[in-house]
Amino acid sequence: MPNDSSAGAVTPRDHIETLRARMGESIIGQRDVIERLLIGLLANGNLLVEGLPGLAKTRAIKALAKNLACDFSRIQFTPDLLPSDITGTEVYYQSAEGSEFRFERGPIFANIVLADEINRAPAKVQSALLEAMEERQVTVAGTTHKMAPLFMVMATQNPVEQEGTYPLPEAQMDRFLMHVLIDYPPVEDEVEVIRMVRAEEIAAQQTDTSEEPPAPISQDAIFAARAEIGAVHVAPAMERYMADLVDATRHRDGYGDDLKRWIEIGASPRASLALDRCGRTHAWLRGRDYVDPEDVRAIAADVLRHRLTLTYEAQGGGISADDVVAELIAQVALP
Template sequence: MGTRDSILQISEAMNAAVVGQQEVVERLLIALVANGHVLMEGLPGTAKTRSVKTLSHLMESEFSRVQFTPDLLPSDVTGSEIYREQNATFEFQEGPIFGNLLLADEINRAPAKVQAALLEAMEERQVTVAGQTHRLPELFLVMATQNPIEQEGTYPLPEAQMDRFMLYVRVDYPDGANELEILRLVRGEKAGKSSEPTKIAQEVIFQARKEVLAVQVAEAAEKYIVDLVLATRIPQKYEGSLQGWIRLGASPRGTLALDAAARAHAWLAGQDFVSPDNIRAVAPACLAHRIHLSYEAEAAGITRTQVIEELLKQVVPV
């Protein structure tokens, strides 16, 4: 079985286990093969945790979950130095961040110090405890969740940390047909009817990442990526409402994320080159969380995703 076939096998199994969330599954797989982190936003019960746990269950990986709360300490996530009396020495005890897939549940409930520790891990793939640097596993993804409604007792994510998530995924409620299928699926699982899946080796993931990097991006596609990002910074160049909606545009990390995600999207579709359709498909997930809305847009109830959709109408590939 080829590398892509193995990844598509994960996709098929996830869609069977996480009903009605095809876009979420696709975004998680893009993050996996493009080596990026994901921020998932949705109401409770929309299968955010189930999606990540299912992905981990289908791979040879160690799954870690941290329930973020206001009283959480950085050491609860990174680990700490433990004094061993028998040896009279300090020994580092790893925290949950040393797993392969870290589910940061309700990340916006964590205080600033915890978010700062997580920021280093996401960007540098390492943590520093008591002056010592500890490398994280080669396969390391942060998949964070937050509730868009309940904001009491939360700490909004700093812009620097938002920028480190490659993709932003909005998780919505399923429709009626999918809800019925979920009901029957979970009932079957409780009855013990689900079978143990075949796990994909980590080497398959690493090979997939090499193949994604080999996907060709023509100069015209590169220019389209850059034009989209620049349009978030200079919206006055375009007609329509963009100028009044955007207060601050995406950083260069947005450009890099859009390039990597578009290549992953093309690879998953069996292409060896990136087309404008691939770029448009991932643009909302790559750019929505990186722009800052104007006060007028917020007052009018305009969402960041709506802004990116308008952006895609205004900016056309050459």
């Protein structure tokens, strides 16, 4: 007989669904964005979140951090920001016992780091994030400092403002697991946003704070979910499908004339790895222990849109990276 002693136990998926529901209470009309933030968290990657002002980019990231048992830091990127303002620096201390240099950690040393308006700082400052995002460590004055086991950078940027901005270089773009786009919510959801913010303003004026907020989701629940995601089955045919999608961005013969005219530089092997990690996470969130083509297609645009360099012909013709990904999906067949 099977052991039913754990029948009522809370599973990692239960914790994640609780986290999704709590985020949904703060973010109205952005269900896809909430899911992408969860995928980034569970797939252990960094996210670039892009959208027009006022579309709850920062609010969504804060809602994720608020409901997790984690350290959260926000870095407001500006043109006068210095790399040491992010990583920290060596500080000289004197005392009766002697003098020494001590490393004072910067805001990058948190579990979830919000890099707000990342494209408002020059390349020298942006590059201060590269080692932390890829190697999960920071080297200052010849000493390497490791990041916490739970660590991710969530950066935001505005797609329309060009004055005083510095486009992210390709090397840094490639280090983001996904590039998430936020669009305007439907008008029905916008009405709910008005009501929600009004209720928050009223609640903030009340002095009765007897109601305790719910306990945050523990980091152990995230690590347990990641372990289950690591066991999600990926068939050889699906592995080949993901590799074929990425390879089609580089070797475009045989996939129609449009891809040859639209793509100048294809995606790196990081794209294949990201498709695998995000595809398995998407399948797990759907309650499956295997990846099917829909999982890959659902996250393909988020994984590939920032890894493709389009030709001048495509840009002049109004072709977006999402249009290219849609054509890729239409042209590349399952093995």
